[in-house]
Amino acid sequence: MGLVQLVTVxxxxxxxxxxxxxxxxxNLAVGGNVFVELMSRRARQLAQMTHVLSMDFAFKNAIxxxxxxxxxxxxxxxKNRINAHVVMLISLERSVTANTMHTESINDTIQMAAALTxxxxxxxxxxIVTMDGKTYQITIVPLLAPDPIAWLCTGFxxxxxxLSELKxxxxxxxxxxxxxxxxxxxxxxxxxxxxxxxxxxxxxLGVNAKEADTFEVNYKxxxxxxxxxxxxxADGQTIVTVLQRSLNDVLKPFYxxxxxxxxxxxLTLLLSILVSFRMARTxxxxxxxxxxxxxxxxxxxxxxxxxxxxxxxxxxxxxAFNVMSIGLEEKELVSDLLGKVISAPIAHELLxxxxxxxxxxxxxxxLFADIRxxxxxxxxxxxxxxxxxxxxxxxxxxxxxxxxGGVIDKYIGDAIMALYGAPISSPDDAxxxxxxxxDMVEALTGLNIEIEPMGFAPLNIGIGINxxxxxxxNMGSKSRLNYTVIGDGVNVASRLETLTKTAxxxxxxxxxxxxxxxxxxxxxxxxxxxxxxxxxxxxxxxxALDGHTIPAALPPAPQGNQGRY
Amino acid sequence: xxxxxxxxxxxxxxxxxxxxxxxxxxxxNLNAFIADDQGAPVExxxxxxxxxxxxxxxxxxxxxxxxxxDKEFITYVTAIQAGTxxxxxxxxxxxxxxxxxxxxxxFEIPLYPPGVNADNKVLFDKPxxxxxxxxxxxxxxxxxxxxxxxxxxxxxxxxxxxINDLPDGQYDVAVWHPNLAPKTPPQTMKVSVGDKNEGHIxxxxxxxxxxxxxxxxxxxxxxLYR
Numbered sequence: 001m002g003l004v005q006l007v008t009v010x011x012x013x014x015x016x017x018x019x020x021x022x023x024x025x026x027n028l029a030v031g032g033n034v035f036v037e038l039m040s041r042r043a044r045q046l047a048q049m050t051h052v053l054s055m056d057f058a059f060k061n062a063i064x065x066x067x068x069x070x071x072x073x074x075x076x077x078x079k080n081r082i083n084a085h086v087v088m089l090i091s092l093e094r095s096v097t098a099n100t101m102h103t104e105s106i107n108d109t110i111q112m113a114a115a116l117t118x119x120x121x122x123x124x125x126x127x128i129v130t131m132d133g134k135t136y137q138i139t140i141v142p143l144l145a146p147d148p149i150a151w152l153c154t155g156f157x158x159x160x161x162x163l164s165e166l167k168x169x170x171x172x173x174x175x176x177x178x179x180x181x182x183x184x185x186x187x188x189x190x191x192x193x194x195x196x197x198x199x200x201x202x203x204x205l206g207v208n209a210k211e212a213d214t215f216e217v218n219y220k221x222x223x224x225x226x227x228x229x230x231x232x233x234a235d236g237q238t239i240v241t242v243l244q245r246s247l248n249d250v251l252k253p254f255y256x257x258x259x260x261x262x263x264x265x266x267l268t269l270l271l272s273i274l275v276s277f278r279m280a281r282t283x284x285x286x287x288x289x290x291x292x293x294x295x296x297x298x299x300x301x302x303x304x305x306x307x308x309x310x311x312x313x314x315x316x317x318x319x320a321f322n323v324m325s326i327g328l329e330e331k332e333l334v335s336d337l338l339g340k341v342i343s344a345p346i347a348h349e350l351l352x353x354x355x356x357x358x359x360x361x362x363x364x365x366x367l368f369a370d371i372r373x374x375x376x377x378x379x380x381x382x383x384x385x386x387x388x389x390x391x392x393x394x395x396x397x398x399x400x401x402x403x404x405g406g407v408i409d410k411y412i413g414d415a416i417m418a419l420y421g422a423p424i425s426s427p428d429d430a431x432x433x434x435x436x437x438x439d440m441v442e443a444l445t446g447l448n449i450e451i452e453p454m455g456f457a458p459l460n461i462g463i464g465i466n467x468x469x470x471x472x473x474n475m476g477s478k479s480r481l482n483y484t485v486i487g488d489g490v491n492v493a494s495r496l497e498t499l500t501k502t503a504x505x506x507x508x509x510x511x512x513x514x515x516x517x518x519x520x521x522x523x524x525x526x527x528x529x530x531x532x533x534x535x536x537x538x539x540x541x542x543x544a545l546d547g548h549t550i551p552a553a554l555p556p557a558p559q560g561n562q563g564r565y
Numbered sequence: 566x567x568x569x570x571x572x573x574x575x576x577x578x579x580x581x582x583x584x585x586x587x588x589x590x591x592x593x594n595l596n597a598f599i600a601d602d603q604g605a606p607v608e609x610x611x612x613x614x615x616x617x618x619x620x621x622x623x624x625x626x627x628x629x630x631x632x633x634x635d636k637e638f639i640t641y642v643t644a645i646q647a648g649t650x651x652x653x654x655x656x657x658x659x660x661x662x663x664x665x666x667x668x669x670x671x672f673e674i675p676l677y678p679p680g681v682n683a684d685n686k687v688l689f690d691k692p693x694x695x696x697x698x699x700x701x702x703x704x705x706x707x708x709x710x711x712x713x714x715x716x717x718x719x720x721x722x723x724x725x726x727x728i729n730d731l732p733d734g735q736y737d738v739a740v741w742h743p744n745l746a747p748k749t750p751p752q753t754m755k756v757s758v759g760d761k762n763e764g765h766i767x768x769x770x771x772x773x774x775x776x777x778x779x780x781x782x783x784x785x786x787x788x789l790y791r
Contacts, residue, residue: 057664063666146697
């Protein structure tokens with residue numbers, strides 16, 4: 001905006017200056033013509049005056065006396081009558097027989113051949129001649145008696161006074177310059193101060209100005225636009241008129257306008273800078289801060305906040321952004337925490353379906369694992385060591401359970417309760433539970449090697465697995481709840497785990513028939529008979545799980561094993 | 566008022582002299598035709614015939630009148646024999662003031678009233694050109710051509726000149742016109758007349774326009790610088 005304005009101002013400046021110059025040149029050209037015309041008219045007036053003088057009979061009479069002193073005296077008289085500066089009598093043979101400037105001499109010659117020729121042709125002539133270092137506008141008329149007997153010549157000096165009178169008419173400074181090389185003082189007259197006219201002369205004598213009719217003169221840091229007009233050219237001398245006007249004078253009104261324009265320009269420039277700053281502060285910067293904030297959020301950095309203290313729409317937006325990021329951060333925190341506290345699939349399910357009390361009947365395979373005689377193991381050991389041991393154990397076991405898609409329902413001391421089929425069921429829930437158990441038993445060997453340097457005796461675990469329809473869902477109060485399963489099937493699984501350590505069975509994994517029935521059956525099992533479980537009217541058929549069958553070599557396990565009973 | 570140049574060429578183109586007989590013949594006429602270089606007839610040219618053998622009868626020439634009518638001299642060119650008295654009657658209703666600054670005869674008759682004015686007479690005793698003017702009417706101008714010989718005549722508007730009763734003999738015939746420049750040398754030709762045969766001669770003159778003030782009361786100059 002500022003640039004456009006600057007360009008406009010500079011453009012206007014240039015155009016105005018050029019315009020002013022063009023106007024001056026035009027005026028000067030007109031002025032030059034007017035000046036020449038004025039001089040021409042003056043010459044005609046002078047010629048008329050001279051002509052009237054020439055008609056004086058007494059004057060003719062005096063001429064007829066041929067007495068030089070009388071004639072000079074008469075010429076002086078005529079000179080005074082018209083306030084001329086010089087009067088001359090020139091013979092028909094072109095010699096000056098009487099001259100009021102040179103009263104003693106006769107037969108002077110003056111360089112006015114061209115003017116005399118003109119007079120001979122037209123009966124009247126005017127010229128500009130230099131005599132004794134002064135320049136005169138002269139007019140020549142014949143002295144008729146009644147035929148021509150001589151030429152009467154009157155001269156009027158071209159001086160500063162004359163030019164200052166003409167200056168009033170043409171409204172420009174006038175300088176008359178004799179361009180002839182022979183003249184000692186080229187400046188004939190001028191309305192300019194002496195130094196200025198000297199400067200003008202130097203410019204005029206410059207190569208360019210000699211040819212051009214218009215040129216510029218720089219005098220005292222002011223530009224004078226000048227125009228040259230030839231005033232008189234004859235008898236080997238050229239006299240030019242140079243009209244001048246100060247560019248500043250013409251531009252004065254414009255300078256005022258320009259001052260206003262520039263002030264306006266600077267004002268608006270400052271204003272626009274101010275507005276830009278304000279815009280940057282209130283719009284651009286906050287917006288980029290917000291964009292930066294959104295990018296941070298996109299990267300997952302929810303604790304990012306924007307600080308924009310503005311009470312406008314952008315301020316509101318920033319506030320909303322901060323509220324949003326706080327919300328996001330909290331949600332992330334909850335989600336993170338949920339993942340740690342509860343199993344990831346449950347957390348996911350909860351987030352998806354919403355946290356609400358209530359449950360559903362579904363078939364779930366429940367796995368209970370427990371370290372045998374953990375109390376004995378932990379005896380006389382610092383709690384910290386025990387916790388370390390427990391964490392190592394649980395970490396290892398949980399990893400296996402999760403690898404098989406099992407959901408850790410809860411840890412109860414050294415016991416682990418895991419679910420397969422809740423909250424999401426799949427056809428191989430039973431297999432995944434069985435495989436988990438086998439892997440857990442195998443993994444224990446590795447763990448025992450790891451804990452041996454710590455001075456712990458090898459751990460033994462018992463695992464019970466049962467499949468049943470149970471109630472799964474969020475249980476507890478509105479303010480605090482748990483996703484879990486309840487039902488007889490859970491108790492059965494717990495009971496089966498307990499059975500592993502009985503002297504009767506003393507095995508690592510006990511599985512109920514309901515689980516085996518739902519598995520692929522490719523396991524090595526031993527039927528352990530039927531056991532009564534508290535709260536269940538029917539006895540539960542249980543098996544010991546020892547390992548995998550070699551696929552293709554062995555027949556499907558469950559039926560076969562069952563058949564042994 | 567104009568005066569273009571001083572060159573006046575006087576050329577004799579043709580002449581015929583038919584008078585081949587006895588020189589004692591008496592009363593012959595000399596005819597002359599004056600034309601300019603364009604062939605146009607020239608008025609106010611004066612032709613003089615001066616006998617080579619001086620057998621001049623010295624009878625006193627008669628008075629001549631140069632009238633002033635309607636602020637003009639009548640006539641513009643008057644040729645007279647030296648010794649002639651010229652009368653200047655005034656036939657206008659206003660006064661005139663005639664003068665001459667010519668070397669041949671300087672005179673002045675200050676403002677005189679209309680009428681015959683018996684005193685307004687001037688004797689021209691020397692040959693030459695006298696230009697007369699009126700002090701109060703700048704344009705009034707007339708020439709008096711004073712000659713020695715009694716044999717002369719002025720051309721009419723058709724350029725014809727007739728000199729009557731010219732005694733037989735040899736003559737130097739010359740022509741003059743006010744528009745001839747003073748510096749132009751007089752051109753003459755020798756002519757024999759006699760036995761009542763008429764001489765026929767022709768002069769061709771190159772003339773320039775003569776200076777003359779205008780009758781217009783306001784003087785109009787020419788443009789001077791352009």
